[in-house]
Amino acid sequence: xxxxxxxxxxxxxxxxxxxxxxxxRLFEQELGKRNLADGFQxxxxxxxxxxxxxxxxxxxxxxxxxxxEYVKAEDVVPIVEEHLIEGNPYAKRLAGxxxxxxxxxxMRIVLxxxxxxxxxxxxxxxxxxxxxxxxxxxxxxxAQIVKTVTDSGLRGRGGAGFLTGMKWKFCREAxxxxxxxxxxxxxGDPGAFMDRSVLEGDPHAVIEGMAIAGFAVGAxxxxxxxRAEYPLAVKRLQKAIDQSREKGFLGKSxxxxxxxxxxxxxxxxxxFVCGEETALLASIEGKRGTPRIKPPFPAQQGLWGKPTVIxxxxxxxxxxxxxxxxxxxxxxxxTEKSKGTKVFALAGKVKNTGLVEVPMGTTIRELVFGPxxxxxxxxxxxxxxxxxxPSGGCIPAAMADTPIDxxxxxxxxxxxxxGGVIIMDxxxxxxxxxxxxxxxxxxxxxxxxxxxxxxxxxxxEVLTRVVEGEGVPADxxxxxxxxxxxxxxxxCGLGQTAPNPVLTxxxxxxxxxxxxxxxxxxxAHVCTxxxxxxxxxxxCIKCGACAKVCPAGAVTWERGKTxxxxxxxxxRCNACNTxxxxxxxx
Amino acid sequence: xxxEISTSVSAVKREDVMKIINAFRDQxxxxxxxxxxxxxxxxxxxxxxxxxxxxxxxxFPVDIYGVLTFYAQFYLExxxxxxxxxxxxxxxxxxxxxxxxxxxxxxxxxxxxxxxADGRFYLETVACLGCCGMxxxxxxxEDFYGNCTVGQLDEILKKYE
Numbered sequence: 001x002x003x004x005x006x007x008x009x010x011x012x013x014x015x016x017x018x019x020x021x022x023x024x025r026l027f028e029q030e031l032g033k034r035n036l037a038d039g040f041q042x043x044x045x046x047x048x049x050x051x052x053x054x055x056x057x058x059x060x061x062x063x064x065x066x067x068x069e070y071v072k073a074e075d076v077v078p079i080v081e082e083h084l085i086e087g088n089p090y091a092k093r094l095a096g097x098x099x100x101x102x103x104x105x106x107m108r109i110v111l112x113x114x115x116x117x118x119x120x121x122x123x124x125x126x127x128x129x130x131x132x133x134x135x136x137x138x139x140x141x142x143a144q145i146v147k148t149v150t151d152s153g154l155r156g157r158g159g160a161g162f163l164t165g166m167k168w169k170f171c172r173e174a175x176x177x178x179x180x181x182x183x184x185x186x187x188g189d190p191g192a193f194m195d196r197s198v199l200e201g202d203p204h205a206v207i208e209g210m211a212i213a214g215f216a217v218g219a220x221x222x223x224x225x226x227r228a229e230y231p232l233a234v235k236r237l238q239k240a241i242d243q244s245r246e247k248g249f250l251g252k253s254x255x256x257x258x259x260x261x262x263x264x265x266x267x268x269x270x271x272f273v274c275g276e277e278t279a280l281l282a283s284i285e286g287k288r289g290t291p292r293i294k295p296p297f298p299a300q301q302g303l304w305g306k307p308t309v310i311x312x313x314x315x316x317x318x319x320x321x322x323x324x325x326x327x328x329x330x331x332x333x334x335t336e337k338s339k340g341t342k343v344f345a346l347a348g349k350v351k352n353t354g355l356v357e358v359p360m361g362t363t364i365r366e367l368v369f370g371p372x373x374x375x376x377x378x379x380x381x382x383x384x385x386x387x388x389x390p391s392g393g394c395i396p397a398a399m400a401d402t403p404i405d406x407x408x409x410x411x412x413x414x415x416x417x418x419g420g421v422i423i424m425d426x427x428x429x430x431x432x433x434x435x436x437x438x439x440x441x442x443x444x445x446x447x448x449x450x451x452x453x454x455x456x457x458x459x460x461e462v463l464t465r466v467v468e469g470e471g472v473p474a475d476x477x478x479x480x481x482x483x484x485x486x487x488x489x490x491x492c493g494l495g496q497t498a499p500n501p502v503l504t505x506x507x508x509x510x511x512x513x514x515x516x517x518x519x520x521x522x523x524a525h526v527c528t529x530x531x532x533x534x535x536x537x538x539x540c541i542k543c544g545a546c547a548k549v550c551p552a553g554a555v556t557w558e559r560g561k562t563x564x565x566x567x568x569x570x571x572r573c574n575a576c577n578t579x580x581x582x583x584x585x586x
Numbered sequence: 587x588x589x590e591i592s593t594s595v596s597a598v599k600r601e602d603v604m605k606i607i608n609a610f611r612d613q614x615x616x617x618x619x620x621x622x623x624x625x626x627x628x629x630x631x632x633x634x635x636x637x638x639x640x641x642x643x644x645x646f647p648v649d650i651y652g653v654l655t656f657y658a659q660f661y662l663e664x665x666x667x668x669x670x671x672x673x674x675x676x677x678x679x680x681x682x683x684x685x686x687x688x689x690x691x692x693x694x695x696x697x698x699x700x701x702x703a704d705g706r707f708y709l710e711t712v713a714c715l716g717c718c719g720m721x722x723x724x725x726x727x728e729d730f731y732g733n734c735t736v737g738q739l740d741e742i743l744k745k746y747e
Contacts, residue, residue, distance in 0.1 A: 014717045017730035051719025190675030193716035228622075228659050229712060269618055270658030272713065286617035288656040304614070347677035347718035354719050386676065422676045436679050440713060446656075549737060573689070575736050578682045 004041045005084070008057035010115050012047025012200045013232050019073065020044075020054045026076040027056075036084065043124075046201020046236075048115025049355030050102050052095070055115070058083060067095035098373045102352045105370040107333070109341050110194075110317045111357045114201030119236050122243040125204040131249050133320035137212045138257040145216040146172055149319065151327035153339030158184055158275070158312030159391065159417045160493065161338075161406040164319075167309055170299035172217040174307035179219035181210050181261075182303060182310045184280060185226040185233070188272040189389030190440065191420035194343040194355050195313035199226070199233035202317065203240035207263060209316030211254060212323060213309055214261040222263040223303070225280050228270055238265055272390075272444035276492050277310045279446065290446045291492035312418070314343055334360035338405035342416070348386075348423040349376040358404075365400040368423055377581045380425035383524075384509070388417025390437045390444075391497035393504030394430060413504040415497065427583060429526035430509040431516055435463035437501035445494065452495030455486040459502060467527045471517040480506055525586050528574050532586055533565050539584035546576035546585060602627060603635045607642050617643075617653060621660060630661040665708035666701035668746045671725040675714030683722035687711060689736045693743075706746070 007027055011020045024044055031037045048055060052069035056079070059065045066089050068079065075093050082090045117124040125131070137145050150165025171179060183206060187195040199206060210222045226234050241263050244250045252260050266284050274280045274289040281303050283289040302308020318340060322330045331339050338360035344367065347353045351373035358367065364385050368374070375382055382397040387404075393414030395402060402408050406416050424433065438460045447453045459482050462475045483499030483506075490496045506513060515521045522530040535546075540562045547557035554569035555576055565576065565585070577585045606623045610616040617639075624635050631654055640647040654660040672678075672687045687698075690709060694702050701708045717723050720732025726746055731738075 013715075013730070014720060014732070017717060017720065017732055051717075187716070188713070190679075190714035191677050191718055193714070193718060196716045229715065267619070267622065268657075269622065269660060271656060283618065284615060286615035286653070288652055290656075345718060347721065348680050353677070353721075389676070420676065422680060424680065428680055433676075433680070436676070440674075444713075549735075551736070573736070574685055578685055578736075 003061050005039060005061060006057075006059040007040055007042045008045050008055075008059065008116070009042065010047050010055040011044045012115075012197060013230075014051060015047050015054060016232070018053035022073055023054050023056065023071055023076060026073055027080070030076055030080045031084075034080070034085070036080075040084075043118045044120075045115050045117060046119050047197050047355075048201075049111055049197060049357075050099065050352060051354050052099060055095075067099065068093040069095045069099055098352060101373060102354070102356075102371050105366070106357050107341050107359050108357050109321050110198060110205075110314055110343055111201075111355060113205065114197055114355075117202070119201055119203055120239050122204060122240065122247055125202070129324065130204050130320075131208055131244075131255070133323035134208050134211050134215075134249060135255045137215055137323055138255050138259050142172070142216050142218065145212060145323065148327045149216070149322060152322045152330035153327075153334075153337075154315065154318055154322060154330065155338065155406065156312060157314035157318070157342065157418070159388070159415065161416060164311060164315055167299055167311070168213060168217050170297065171219075171307045171309045174300050176307045178221070178304075178306045179217055180303040180306055180308040181214045181217070181219045181222040182280070182284070182298075182308055183210055183222065183224040183316055184275065184277065184310055184312045185224050185230075186268050186275045186280060187227055187230075187313070187418065188275045188444075189391075189418045189420050191347055191386075191389055191422050192345045192418040194345055194419055196227075196230050196233050197355055198313050198317050198343075199230065199237050203233075203237045204244065205317040205320060206237070206313055207240055207244055207250065209311075209319035210263060211250065211261050212319050213311065213316065215254070215259050217307070217309055219307075219309070220260045220262070222261065223284055224263060224265045225274070225284060226265055226267055228268045234265060234267060241265070271446075272440075273446045273492070273494050276494055279492070280310065281308065288446070290448045291494070293491060314419075335403065335405045337407055342404065342419055344404075344419045344421045346372050346421050346423065348421075349380065349425040349428065350374070350423040351376055360405045361403045363401050363403050364395065364421075367404070367421065368400070372423065375423070375425055377425065377427075379582055380427055382423065383426050383428060384424045384430065386414075386422040386424065386433065386501070387420070388415040388500075389420045390440050391415060391493070391500055392417045392420070393500045394424070394433065394508060395504070396508040399508075413500065413507060415500070427524050427526065427581075429467070429522050429524035430505045430512050431463065431522075432467050432524075432526050434502045434505040435460065435467055438463055438498070441494065441498040445498075449489075449491040449495060451486045451489040452491070452498060455482055456495075456498055458482060459486075459499065463502070466513065466516050467522070468529045469516065469520040469527070471513075473517055476506065476510075476513050476517065525577060525583055528572065531572070531574070531577065533567065533570050533572060533576070534586060535563050535565060536584050536586055537562050539582050541582055541584070543582075545579040545581070549575045549579045551575060599632075599634065600638065603638050604642070607639060611643070617650070618657070621650070621654065625660060628664075630664050633662075664701075666705050668706060668727050669708045669710065671710055671712045671715070673713075673715045673717075673721070673723045673725075674711040675716075675718060675721070677718035677721040678714075678723055681721040683734075685736055686722050686724060686734050686739070689739055693739065707743075
């Protein structure tokens, strides 16, 4: 069986969106037509983490691997004929240097199987050491498992960074006839998609991690609370649960031991605040997802009032590796207080966007210019990085050498959060970004407590005024005061962190606020009400990109000449400005 | 309670809703999955169904509406034939997702969370489809569109009648 040549096709949400389903089918057809189907095993994997439309790998029995990127339907026949039959790689779609650079500096533990195995086939997971940690764990003393996880230094990957082992210990020691393990897969931060990729690409790792947690704390039931926007993740996870039940990794007797554990899935219904643990528990109980005051913590009183461990997807996916390789191995990766690796979702104005797993302590610069491959547009430099989504902050380029670990980030005013990293260049307006995040948290505030419900709304109004050129100097002082008040008086984590994007941009990008307020100018040429729609002669490289996209025929351009915008025809749609990569339209 | 309202559910519909209610009746806390199942059936959660659920589960309709209006993915009115979801996640926003949304609003003559006059499209925004590398992105029904530009929109919309 292992003599077969393998064809790997990445089929996560993004691969499928780019047409991977059709490509996979074509490979089957074309191989079938040529009576070659028996010699090949076509494996449909999850996404590997790098956006390259359809990715196809050919792996020879000796392990030699050829990767193709941006594969389209018309490339299938040439790949079959030139490569699979004649043995010459098809040059047109061979993965280039930036593809290989993307993976070179990574350390993949959580993402090890993503894009490498068929997530719908439990045998594939088992062949890659899957469920060996669970087998080992159920033979061990459960207190020892808690100790191993504590000693490893693993901290929650969902945002707050609480020591996982301590959570387990509290739950284990709490009195209760029934205990629960809950997996938080309500990945609500815009810009973060590592949990989705793990659930789509390696769902068994999460199941295994949850079962180990169940054994360690004495819980027999698990619930995965998954975001409703992730239908494929839910489908694959359900399939994985069914398969592991069939194979005896879940059920009355896990791995033949007396330990009983089973998992069900609950689909969310679209509420960001449900990522907060007490809100999430309320939602599982069928209620409005409003957070409550802690203590009591879920480890004492969680789901249905019973002791409950809540961890995030990535946290659970780390657990089998810790059990298999030991606490010392895990603790040897990362920094003094932040152990292991972290998966980051790199997006925005950077060349390679996707999931990057690196040891804790890697600097922002290493991330952007290593796996990220540098800035998207040559002429537009790095201005700042937004970390941690709507609860996080914007760090300026000058601080790009900050190591990414829980403490260092906190000292800058940003947070680790779930690991969303948005790269921003000179053509990103920080005031607008601050307003964007505030708009997001305004609509996602549960409305329960006043600082968050009313305070954020007022901040958003003021920010809107500023980006529209109607701001007054007192507004900036107001934003700072209001932000600090909301942070210190809100009930839950959402409100306590929601002003962070505004407070950090005020701290690091004050000049941009001043430009909007004092000069009625947007230095990044983003805020449309402050745009004049005229071409800056010195900046224009005469490429004509603006003229090509103008739907109103307002831009005139001839080869070699500076473009001109006719204000009488211009509808201020901003298409020219979006197309211009040289800040030449203001 | 509310007997006279719940009987206004037509025979067939009432039967369908009852079937869904019965499937979840004995599960504690299953209100959200139950409402999701009703919405899968009708595309939205009809008032008649809410009244019937309240009646059958011994709840007040206001408690059910409390849950329905809390979560973004429940609809209380029928939607257009096709649902357009424009991603407003951070990456999409920075990469020009707002231009896409503005253009759709103008072209379709419709505001967010509303259906076009001809019943063809329902337009809404979502915070992140989780495909940030293909920003700006949008979805129409189950079809995903990445790296969108304003210029492509006409062509894309033509596919949906």
